[in-house]
Amino acid sequence: MSGPTTVIPPAPVLSFSPVVLSVPGRPAALQVRVSAPATGTGLPVILLSHGHGNSNNLSSLNGYAPIADLWAQAGFVVIQPTHLSSRSLAEQLADAPGAPFFWRSRAEDMTFILDRLDVIEHTVPQLAGRIDHDRVAVAGHSLGGFTANLLLGAQVTENGEPVNLLEPRIKAGVVLAAPGRGDVIHASMGERLPFFQTIDFSTMVTPALIVTGDRDDSRHFTDMGPDWHADPYTLAPGPKTLLTLVDAEHGLGGIAGYDADETTDENPGRVAAVGHLTSAYLATALHLDDHAWQTACDALTSGLHPVGHVVSK
Template identity: 75%
Template sequence: MSAYTDTAAVPGAPVPVLSYSPVVLSVPGRPVDLHVRVSAPATGTELPVILLSHGHGGSNHLSSLHGYAPLADFWAAHGFVVLQPTHLSSRTLSDALAGAPGGPFFWRSRAEDMTHILDRLDVIEAAVPQLAGRIDHGKAAVAGHSLGGFTAGLLLGARVTDPDSGEEVDLAEPRIKAGVLLAAPGRGGDVLNGPMAKAIPFFKVIDFSTMTTPTLVVAGDKDDSRHFTDMGPDWHMDPYTLAPGPKTLLTLFDAEHGLGGIAGYDVAETTDENPERVAAVGRLTAAYLRTRFHPGDDAWPTTRDALTTGAKPWGRVASK
């Protein structure tokens, strides 16, 4: 039975979650092995995959497979297999990789991690107890927060001109059928005039015009990233504004960069802590992906209307 025909996929009816880590993948040329956390519902088959890319973050462990539990737990409880790599940019690896080529942000390697994971889905499935035979290898999505949103954007088709070589880099992953960008960075060029702009030159050369994969862009209307730009919260809406359709924009009311605290439970650096907002983000993103993978399913319009209309809407939605 497909997960989408049982309670595993019904918003509000979660099932127990199995979590296993680390699954260790050896990748030729990578300075350390790729460690992945796997979270999956205890029941259901034909389960779609969400690749979740962590942000750079200020905390020691959120920028690794140990972060983003509020989203990973929710998605897994509602019918998805969530795969969380520890990218080379993680603070958990900063001592071991000090001075390594591509550091400290490893923008290219981060996207390549996801391709390696898709290449080894059968290995991951076999390594995790009770998961074998339950993944639908043809249904993969990518999600990412902050710098992870930049990573996800590359996999969805956005391109970057390598600031060192001048080469246009295409890291699009055709096996990924949908995406969710959470507080992702926006356009480059002259709008990147904040004090951190010089530290991240690859932000200056992003091109969203080639990002054609269906994507839900989630942005907070109070996410004012002055360290990068004085453009205001609209900057984080650029992956919607500047990319071709089909795209959907979810603007969350009163949300800052943490979107209520998606990076972890009780995270001290969350400036807009709101567990209800985090729950709304989980429900909306899960519903969006569910309907993307099953176009006849009404999860997205039903959840969208329930959470963005009425007396207490969490945000507003636009589509193109």
């Protein structure tokens, strides 16, 4: 008879918000939340871009606690801005240039955060001297995935000219349930989000893990089915990896918020798997642990009941 199983408690996490940064020309101050492990040095950074959605606080620095906490427990400093597109700012910024989606500003927020990373580090208690400024990744969900794609090198065309928002300080990315190509979206959505129509993944050069759900069928955008969300993998150059989660819908189990009404596939086990796999991918991509990704894949994407399937190029 086997003895009792020892449960290892999660690593303690410190979370501090808001760190308020004044950005010239931005119609509202840039507010960020910073979450980090309570101990450790040489900590890599994940810039997390929130989605759009209907809830006021999921699309802000107050959202995405399930995945942000898991990443911080895994040893990352997670920095979450409230983009101008946040529902919490919708009334205040309804008439601002770029409203309501502020697609360009969302990417520029991340570049500004990196410009002021030393200020953020010394503002957050107990964080000074603990960040590795050379190991930076970006992650984003849904519209935040679109933002991540731009920072990883994808381009859109505006007024006939390509817009390049590639951030070279970002060494790797995690793209979660992002929109795909523009030529297959419905005309009504193309009129509402014209920047979606011109996305070009052929310039998306930075290594990235693309995460999709095999039941994420965004019929309001396209008739292409769940494969649409794999376009950042299919149409971008390598090195790229695609993780397709079994039975997952757009919320990927609930990464945007605990017990959130917007999550149609609530599954804490799936969220835990996403947190483990994505942090392992970044640990390997950022040269922290060359074996972390393969070990995580062996544990979670093989056997009789895999949480997902992985391909790479």
